[in-house]
Amino acid sequence: MSDVTAAQGLQLYDYVMIVYFGAFVLYAFHMFWIRHKAMGASASLLLWLAWAGHTVFLTQRAIFYYHQHQGFVLPATNMFEAISFFAWLIVLMYLVGEFVIKTRIFGVLGMIVPIAAMAYTAAGISTDPREIMPALKSYWLVFHIVSVFLAYAAFAIAFSLAIMYLLNSRRDQALKLIDPRFSLKFLDEWSYRMVLLGFPLLTLGIFLGAVWADSAWGRYWGWDPKETWALITWLIYLAFIHLRVHWRWVGYRSALFNIIGFASVLITFIGVNLLDKVFKLNSIHAYAEGGGTFMLVLLGLAVLIPTVLYFLPAPKEEPGLEEDQLSEFTLASDVATEDPEESQA
Numbered sequence: 001m002s003d004v005t006a007a008q009g010l011q012l013y014d015y016v017m018i019v020y021f022g023a024f025v026l027y028a029f030h031m032f033w034i035r036h037k038a039m040g041a042s043a044s045l046l047l048w049l050a051w052a053g054h055t056v057f058l059t060q061r062a063i064f065y066y067h068q069h070q071g072f073v074l075p076a077t078n079m080f081e082a083i084s085f086f087a088w089l090i091v092l093m094y095l096v097g098e099f100v101i102k103t104r105i106f107g108v109l110g111m112i113v114p115i116a117a118m119a120y121t122a123a124g125i126s127t128d129p130r131e132i133m134p135a136l137k138s139y140w141l142v143f144h145i146v147s148v149f150l151a152y153a154a155f156a157i158a159f160s161l162a163i164m165y166l167l168n169s170r171r172d173q174a175l176k177l178i179d180p181r182f183s184l185k186f187l188d189e190w191s192y193r194m195v196l197l198g199f200p201l202l203t204l205g206i207f208l209g210a211v212w213a214d215s216a217w218g219r220y221w222g223w224d225p226k227e228t229w230a231l232i233t234w235l236i237y238l239a240f241i242h243l244r245v246h247w248r249w250v251g252y253r254s255a256l257f258n259i260i261g262f263a264s265v266l267i268t269f270i271g272v273n274l275l276d277k278v279f280k281l282n283s284i285h286a287y288a289e290g291g292g293t294f295m296l297v298l299l300g301l302a303v304l305i306p307t308v309l310y311f312l313p314a315p316k317e318e319p320g321l322e323e324d325q326l327s328e329f330t331l332a333s334d335v336a337t338e339d340p341e342e343s344q345a
Helices: 003-032 037-069 079-101 107-121 139-170 184-217 225-247 252-279 293-310 331-336
Strands: none
Touching (some): 003 107, 037 107, 079 107, 107 139, 139 184, 184 225, 252 293
């Protein structure tokens, strides 16, 4: 990519980050202070504009790789591009969810992880397009990455809802005063639904990754650090679903388990690359750069803190999560109780 083209692309990316943050601020005002429908519509419009600009940026990268390698290459070949693509998918998934749930009041939740991810890309990670190693020139890789990243995006939304659940349960449902849909039951159920969406995508992504590994390195599985952590993440979410279905595991500790699962996602996604950089693990997947010891400490805390909280006393009451009511929860019931004039507010 020429210096001029690269500079223009990064300038667009900087503008996109600013617009994303502006949308986040508008969503925050809409959530906490200005509940008028126009404020929610303005936040949503700004987010759509930012996402469209982000799409243009990723398209520019894809076109560059196409001309360089005479074929399609997904713009997720280094840490900067992978995190950018991850944030793009999360925003897309949130916007679809905003249409399905028919409310804009949860915009702050949907933007937590994308804002953090894009802020991380601004922390000195190399933004230059890289030479593509032969293993990355495969259509199997495209299917693998898209499937896995869609799963990660779903898990990110589930994580945001789980965080809101913990805040809500610890503050005696203070957030429910903002909007009745902040009930613990709503947050718990939709966090679970996002996991149900992400888990089969993660399963498919791991399978496609094995197919890609066989075509690239002649073996389906090699217990590489990233492969191992992907399996750990898959097992964590499998256990989460099993506990929900068979043990009726809902509420506070379910939210903590959900957070631990997403921490495992982050370790799989970027932690393995950081571990390879610090401890020289020689992972064949560690072709992405970025981060350091500080980020490893944060990832460790992301696992340690919810694990410790799991063994501490839970809030005494979790209203609305009785087992006989949970199975009857539907989105329609929430929408039906909504003031028609506040729909899409």
